[in-house]
Amino acid sequence: MPQGQPLVTPADGLTTRQRRNRPLVMVHTGDGKGKSTAAFGLALRGWNQGWSIGIFQFVKSAKWRLGEQTAFERLPTGDGLGSVEWHKMGSGWSWSRKDGTEEDHAAAAAEGWAEIKRRMLAEEHDLYLLDEFTYPINWGWVDLDDVLATLGARPGHQHVVITGRRADPRLVEAADLVTEMTKVKHPMDAGQKGQKGIEW
Amino acid sequence: MPQGQPLVTPADGLTTRQRRNRPLVMVHTGDGKGKSTAAFGLALRGWNQGWSIGIFQFVKSAKWRLGEQTAFERLPTGDGLGSVEWHKMGSGWSWSRKDGTEEDHAAAAAEGWAEIKRRMLAEEHDLYLLDEFTYPINWGWVDLDDVLATLGARPGHQHVVITGRRADPRLVEAADLVTEMTKVKHPMDAGQKGQKGIEW
Numbered sequence: 001m002p003q004g005q006p007l008v009t010p011a012d013g014l015t016t017r018q019r020r021n022r023p024l025v026m027v028h029t030g031d032g033k034g035k036s037t038a039a040f041g042l043a044l045r046g047w048n049q050g051w052s053i054g055i056f057q058f059v060k061s062a063k064w065r066l067g068e069q070t071a072f073e074r075l076p077t078g079d080g081l082g083s084v085e086w087h088k089m090g091s092g093w094s095w096s097r098k099d100g101t102e103e104d105h106a107a108a109a110a111e112g113w114a115e116i117k118r119r120m121l122a123e124e125h126d127l128y129l130l131d132e133f134t135y136p137i138n139w140g141w142v143d144l145d146d147v148l149a150t151l152g153a154r155p156g157h158q159h160v161v162i163t164g165r166r167a168d169p170r171l172v173e174a175a176d177l178v179t180e181m182t183k184v185k186h187p188m189d190a191g192q193k194g195q196k197g198i199e200w
Numbered sequence: 201m202p203q204g205q206p207l208v209t210p211a212d213g214l215t216t217r218q219r220r221n222r223p224l225v226m227v228h229t230g231d232g233k234g235k236s237t238a239a240f241g242l243a244l245r246g247w248n249q250g251w252s253i254g255i256f257q258f259v260k261s262a263k264w265r266l267g268e269q270t271a272f273e274r275l276p277t278g279d280g281l282g283s284v285e286w287h288k289m290g291s292g293w294s295w296s297r298k299d300g301t302e303e304d305h306a307a308a309a310a311e312g313w314a315e316i317k318r319r320m321l322a323e324e325h326d327l328y329l330l331d332e333f334t335y336p337i338n339w340g341w342v343d344l345d346d347v348l349a350t351l352g353a354r355p356g357h358q359h360v361v362i363t364g365r366r367a368d369p370r371l372v373e374a375a376d377l378v379t380e381m382t383k384v385k386h387p388m389d390a391g392q393k394g395q396k397g398i399e400w
Contacts, residue, residue: 038234
């Protein structure tokens with residue numbers, strides 16, 4: 001973690017305090033592990049700061065990070081502590097369940113993004129965790145221009161963290177903080193499959 | 201996250217099931233953010249699997265990850281859920297408080313490692329989170345040969361995750377899973393200091 005003095009003092013007319021508290025767009029990308037795990041850890045820290053947190057999982061998966069979800073559901077709220085809303089794409093978002101219908105993932109992703117956009121305009125959350133959001137962007141399901149315009153114009157003090165491989169260079173350019181998780185070595189390379197507690 | 205089939209099938213005489221459940225040594229290194237945050241996220245997931253988790257923080261800091269600690273302290277235990285012990289170096293480890301004495305960080309680090317070694321031999325935890333453990337190794341406070349021998353010979357089924365910059369190449373070689381967090385862009389580069397909820 002960087003320590004000490006910033007490398008440059010920007011000529012943006014802000015005080016150090018204003019600059020320090022500027023809301024951030026963060027991106028966790030790369031082929032390594034830890035992109036989502038670190039984002040959920042950030043949400044955990046935000047919860048302790050009393051933040052309202054919206055988690056939106058964009059890619060349907062058999063491994064829905066149930067460990068994290070169970071933990072977040074068991075955390076207390078109120079009394080200066082935060083609150084966590086957890087929404088998954090898949091068989092409809094949790095605010096619009098459509099059981100038994102054929103999935104239209106592109107439409108579901110677009111619907112998810114529209115809801116997030118609505119919430120950002122209404123300043124509903126302090127932190128938005130858009131998990132695996134790079135994929136619907138890269139697949140053309142969500143319009144990157146719209147994402148960048150919305151992030152750039154979001155009101156108030158709302159942090160956003162976006163995870164997923166192959167973040168678009170324009171998203172990287174627009175972000176304040178970008179970390180690339182690089183796989184140096186993985187047990188799969190040595191013939192080992194994922195296991196409980198480690199991968200999900 | 202890797203999906204599907206392993207790239208190779210190793211000739212180690214183990215069944216897929218045995219191989220899948222092999223305990224792992226994991227290393228999160230690099231100059232980027234998320235090394236510790238992802239490790240704490242892993243601990244959260246382990247808690248949900250009912251694991252006994254030992255967290256050992258090796259570098260004294262004003263920012264003791266209080267968010268994560270508060271969250272872990274508030275998580276329930278029992279009923280198939282795990283338990284988390286949290287130990288910090290600094291003014292003495294929590295099992296041997298020595299208030300008011302002059303710090304001897306090298307001795308404290310060595311004492312911390314001796315305790316971890318003792319616990320590994322006794323198979324006390326399912327997951328050891330050795331946070332910022334690369335530093336005392338690199339500073340010569342903890343003997344790398346001893347660490348590698350202890351990890352290599354640890355009995356039972358104990359996972360270990362080690363975080364910190366500049367992981368020694370021999371530690372990387374010995375680990376099963378290594379992720380490097382690379383800083384692509386950080387607000388400090390644009391003159392912004394760390395802020396609550398994001399950095400601690």
